[in-house]
Amino acid sequence: MHAAEPHVRRTTGRPSRPLLRSRSPLRRALAAGALTAALLATAGRLPAAAADATALAGAPVASTAADDPAAVDVTVNAGQGLGTIPDTAYGLNSAIWDAHMNTPDTQDLVKAAGIGMLRYPGGSYGDIYHWQTHTAPGGYVAPGTDFDSFMGTVQKVGAQPILIANYGSGTPEEAAGWVRYANVTKKYGAKFWEVGNELYGNGHYGSGWETDEHADRSPAAYAHGVLDYISAMKAVDPTIKVGAVLTTPGNWPDGVVADGDAADWNHTVIPLVAGKADFVIVHWYPGGSDAAGMLDTPAQLAGELQQLRTELDAAGAADTPIALTETNSNLLMDTQPNALFAADTYLTALANGVFTVDWWDTHNGVGTISTAPDGATDYGDMGLLSSGGCTGSVCEPPVNTPFPPYYGIQMLSHAGRPGDQLVNAGTDSALVSAHAVRRADGDLSVLLINKDPSAAHTAHLRLSGYTADGSPADVAVFRDRASAVETGTGDGSSQPLPPYSITTVTLHPKSGTASALGAPRSPKVASVTDTTATLSWTPATGGTPVRYEVYRQQGTTSELLTGTSATSATVRNLTPGTTYTLNVLARDADGRLSRASDPVTVRTTSPAESTCQVAYRLTGGWGSGFNAEVTVTNTGPNPIDGWTLAYSFPDSGVSVTGYWNAQVSQSGRNVIATPVSYNSELAAHGGNSVSFGFTGANSGAYAAPTVFTLNGTVCTTT
Numbered sequence: 001m002h003a004a005e006p007h008v009r010r011t012t013g014r015p016s017r018p019l020l021r022s023r024s025p026l027r028r029a030l031a032a033g034a035l036t037a038a039l040l041a042t043a044g045r046l047p048a049a050a051a052d053a054t055a056l057a058g059a060p061v062a063s064t065a066a067d068d069p070a071a072v073d074v075t076v077n078a079g080q081g082l083g084t085i086p087d088t089a090y091g092l093n094s095a096i097w098d099a100h101m102n103t104p105d106t107q108d109l110v111k112a113a114g115i116g117m118l119r120y121p122g123g124s125y126g127d128i129y130h131w132q133t134h135t136a137p138g139g140y141v142a143p144g145t146d147f148d149s150f151m152g153t154v155q156k157v158g159a160q161p162i163l164i165a166n167y168g169s170g171t172p173e174e175a176a177g178w179v180r181y182a183n184v185t186k187k188y189g190a191k192f193w194e195v196g197n198e199l200y201g202n203g204h205y206g207s208g209w210e211t212d213e214h215a216d217r218s219p220a221a222y223a224h225g226v227l228d229y230i231s232a233m234k235a236v237d238p239t240i241k242v243g244a245v246l247t248t249p250g251n252w253p254d255g256v257v258a259d260g261d262a263a264d265w266n267h268t269v270i271p272l273v274a275g276k277a278d279f280v281i282v283h284w285y286p287g288g289s290d291a292a293g294m295l296d297t298p299a300q301l302a303g304e305l306q307q308l309r310t311e312l313d314a315a316g317a318a319d320t321p322i323a324l325t326e327t328n329s330n331l332l333m334d335t336q337p338n339a340l341f342a343a344d345t346y347l348t349a350l351a352n353g354v355f356t357v358d359w360w361d362t363h364n365g366v367g368t369i370s371t372a373p374d375g376a377t378d379y380g381d382m383g384l385l386s387s388g389g390c391t392g393s394v395c396e397p398p399v400n401t402p403f404p405p406y407y408g409i410q411m412l413s414h415a416g417r418p419g420d421q422l423v424n425a426g427t428d429s430a431l432v433s434a435h436a437v438r439r440a441d442g443d444l445s446v447l448l449i450n451k452d453p454s455a456a457h458t459a460h461l462r463l464s465g466y467t468a469d470g471s472p473a474d475v476a477v478f479r480d481r482a483s484a485v486e487t488g489t490g491d492g493s494s495q496p497l498p499p500y501s502i503t504t505v506t507l508h509p510k511s512g513t514a515s516a517l518g519a520p521r522s523p524k525v526a527s528v529t530d531t532t533a534t535l536s537w538t539p540a541t542g543g544t545p546v547r548y549e550v551y552r553q554q555g556t557t558s559e560l561l562t563g564t565s566a567t568s569a570t571v572r573n574l575t576p577g578t579t580y581t582l583n584v585l586a587r588d589a590d591g592r593l594s595r596a597s598d599p600v601t602v603r604t605t606s607p608a609e610s611t612c613q614v615a616y617r618l619t620g621g622w623g624s625g626f627n628a629e630v631t632v633t634n635t636g637p638n639p640i641d642g643w644t645l646a647y648s649f650p651d652s653g654v655s656v657t658g659y660w661n662a663q664v665s666q667s668g669r670n671v672i673a674t675p676v677s678y679n680s681e682l683a684a685h686g687g688n689s690v691s692f693g694f695t696g697a698n699s700g701a702y703a704a705p706t707v708f709t710l711n712g713t714v715c716t717t718t
Contacts, residue, residue, distance in 0.1 A: 070496070071458045072429040075556040076436045076446055079465030080424035081519065081583050081596030082351040085437070087418040088117040088160055088192070089350055090409060091358030092384065093326060094150060095122025096129065098363045099142035100387070102149045105400045106362065109385060111157045113406060114413035117192075117356045119162045119325055120150050126197040127168025127211040131178045137169070138211075147181075151188050160191065162325065162356065165229060165242075167196030167222070168211035172232035179236045192356075194243045194281055194325065195229045196222070200265045205253040218258070219265045223272035230276055241278035243323060244269060248282040249307040250300070250653075250700045255621015264621065266311050274317035279355070282308065283326040284345075291337040291373050294329050295451045298344040298433070300700030303651045305352040306579075307701040313603065324349050325358045334379045334396075335372035336480045336500045339408030340449050343502050346412055347435040347447065351422050359409060363387045369394045373453040374480050374500055376404075384409070407478045407485055407502075414476040414485070414504040415447040421519075421595060426556045432457055432497065438595065442514060444468070445506040448497055453480075456496035461505075464556070465593065467513040474506040517594035518542045520584040525602055526568065530576035533602040536568040537584050540594055545586035553581040553599070563587075574604050576714055577706035579650070603706075606717035611636030612710040613686075614645070615718045625657070625697045630673070632710060633689040634682035640711065641681050643690070645673040647708045653699035662692030671705075 092115045094101045110118070121129045121136070128136045134146045154161050163182070165175035175193070182190040199222050202212035214221060226244045233242055247254040247265045257264050270280075284301060288294030305322065312320050327349075329341045346357045360382055366389035367380025379396050381387065384406040388399035416422065416437030425436035425446060433449040444466050450457050472489040479486070480500035490505060497503050521538040528534070535550065547565050551558040561571045561582070574580065580603075583596040615631040634640050645662075649669045656666045662673045679690045696702060708715045 068458060070455060071460060072427050072432045072497075073462060074425065074427050074432070074434050074446065074448065074459050075462045075464070076423065076425045076434070076444070076466070077464040077556045077558060078423050078436070078438050078444060079551065079558055079583065079585060079593060079596050080553050080556065081438075081598055082422040082424060083353060083598050085350060085416050085418050085420050085422060086355050088162075088356040089418065090114050090346065090412055091117030091119060091162070091325070091356045092409075093119045093122060093358050093361045094153070095361060095363075096120075096125055096134075096136060096145040097122065097140045097142050098145065098361075098387075100363050100385075100399060101142075102144055102153045103400075106385065107153050107156045109400060109402065109406070110153070110159075110362070113384070113410045114417070115157060115409075116159050116418065117162055117358060118150070118154050118157065118159045119164070119358045120147070121145075121164060123326065123360065124197050124201075124210055126164025126194070127166055127170075127199070129164070129166055130170065130174065131166075131181075132174075147178075148186070151182075151186070154188075161188070162192040162194065162323070162358070163190055164194045164197055165233070167199060167225060167229065168202070169213050172225075172228045175229050176232040176236050179233045179240060183237045183240070190240070192241050192243070192279075192323075193233060194245065194323075195226045196245055198283060199245050200247050200253055204258055205256050218261055219263075219268035220261070220272065223269040226269075226273050227276055243279040243281045244273045244277040246270070246280045246282050246308065248284050249304045249311070250623065250698055250702060251284070251286075251304070252623030254623055255618065255626050256623070257620065266308075270311055270315045270317065274312070274315040274320070277320070279321040279323050280308075280312070281323050281325050284324060285326070285328055285330045285360075287330040291332055291453070292451070294331045295337055295340055295344070296430075297329070297700075298341065298348045300653060301345060301348050302352050303653070303701030303703070305349065305354065307651075307703045309353065309601070310603070310703060318601075321355045322353060323356050323358075324354045325356065326360045327357060328360045328382050332370065332372045332378045333405070334381050334403040335376045336374055336404045337372060337451075337453075339404035339406075339478065340451055340500065340502060342405040342408035343411055343447065344433050344435075344449055346409065347415070347422070351435070359384060359405070363399075365389055366391050366396055376481060402483075404478075407482070410485060411447065411476065411478050411502045411504060414487075414506075415445045420445075423596070424553060424556050429457065432459070438466070439506075442509040443474075443506050444509070445504055448503045448505070450497040450499060450501045450503070453500050456498055458494050458496050459503075459505075460494055463507075464558075466507075467510040468507040469510040471508050473508075476504045478502045513592070515586070515588045515590075515592035515594045516542045517545055517586045517588050517592075519595040520548060520567075520586055520597045523582070523584050523597045523600040525600060528602055528604060530605045530607045531574050532570055532572050533574060533580070533582075533604065534568065534570045535582065535584065535600060535602075537597060539567050540586035542594075543588060545594070546589055547587055549585050549587060549593070551583050551585065551596075553583065558583070571602075574602070575707075576604055577606050577717060579603050579706075606707070607714055608716065610714060610716045612708075612713055612715035613718060614708040614710070614715045616704050616708075618704070619693070624699070625695065626702060627693060627695050629691055629693045630708075631689050631691040632682065632708075632715075633686050634684060634710070635686050635716075637684050639682065639684045639687075643675055643680065643682055643711055645708060645710055647671050647705040649705060650703040651698070651701040654702050655697050657695050657697050659694040660692060661690075662694075664692070664694055
């Protein structure tokens, strides 16, 4: 958070976040018309037998790029459900130093943006704020920002609050008192509570911006403190949800193990709070070296969230909800690139299982002045709305003037609202991102982001699992340097996406093509081996299915894995050590498929029995890099003289930068390790083991490899 009003003190603050990941921590200051498309829809009535394997696959078509360099093919698979948009999805931070946070103008603007979650009392202020006295020692508290005034805004906007209980300088008893006042005395029904803010920034890892007055500031101490807070707060209201703070994989101090600790923050906190914390909290400020680099970062977020989910799964807490309660790009924050970043980040996070994304901040204050690629002035202000401040002779527009990210967030509601289903979409261009939503009323909305600052691109939609009626599409566009969202209709053929723009196109269903069956609900993994997975689900409503079908997501193509008339099925012939995303759909008597279930993730194990064994262990990390050790054992009956170990990184942003005790080469994600002169022999029956190490650099996630082959044999991984 950059400095807001001149009266905001920096005494409890922290330096600005650097724009590039490094071994140093990322820090944030504590502060003050018409889109048209060529529609290639699949038939609504699908054959019940022979075409099962391709029923949801996008039909291959020739790319339009050869004829038109600006053309972009956009594929939408309405049969690949990514989850339902919750009423908490579109969130925003409020801060008690902000004198404008509860004014009628602010309330009206926040409501018009479609905000459904408001966070209070404001980032790191959460660890110095005392709710009963409405004080924040060492910080500035603006008039009219007390808790009841904030709740007045929450109620007028029609949102829910998410509240930060003071861990840094408070007590479980103080937090319990706040719950009592909020939900018993005032009957506000405040459901979501965080235990502190960025407590990993309390100085334990050498850099401190977060207040923490505990003698022990280790991750273990925080985790035990979380349990004390949960116990005290739920004794007052057992219906509340209490969350614990984690680090985002690939971001400092993720991977750092401090002196005296056995593991890094997440691998210490998660096992201690698993099954007790109702949700976990991460923040994400990716930065980037320039606008183009920043606009590429939302693609990294998916991998980072998947890695976090893997860490939760390892502790038996795979279904723990994730809240992204602060995000901003940290670059060109008041300009059009940040609007594109906002829309892409919200929908990427929601499509990867996050239940709320909360932008930093409502108002924040002027900072360093710079210029965006389109010539627009960036005021260095992390707020959605102008604070009206100046840096030297350069002044922001009047108070409450929306900056472009405001409209980026407002565009989300043109694509989807709570209760609608996110479905999979993709493009063949790195300059155009796509997200899609199957609406509860049957419409299909596609949100398209043109990241090209100077050129328009033409979108051509390829639809799978959905048949449009051919009527005019509803269109909304937020153009570069605009001051409002334009709305209109499109003719359903093709139209350019303006440079640096966000466009939504909403199509309407052809009558009689949708099944009356509801989606199968709550798919769960009952058991999993190296090659099989057994799923169960709640039956579809709205009729009697002929059968249920389990599909695998492969990009925007769906692969039928199995079918059954029951509400459980075993999927076979899976690949060991592989992550699968599956949907369950119901087929009716006319051959039509229901909407997809929410996605379920299956992670197959390594083989239970093999003639080799591999152990992969991280030995250190610093956010943008890590050291790992790999130990190889021959458990078979024959000795090996000369070995080749092959594995792949799950994430594309990982590269080997150094190695020892082996020769290591990399091509893309694939890595080959071979022996050096003194360790080429592996004795039979585990008579010896060979270990080697490497240093990796990561831009984003760096999940552990899951499949290792020794001389072509898939090994057991420990």
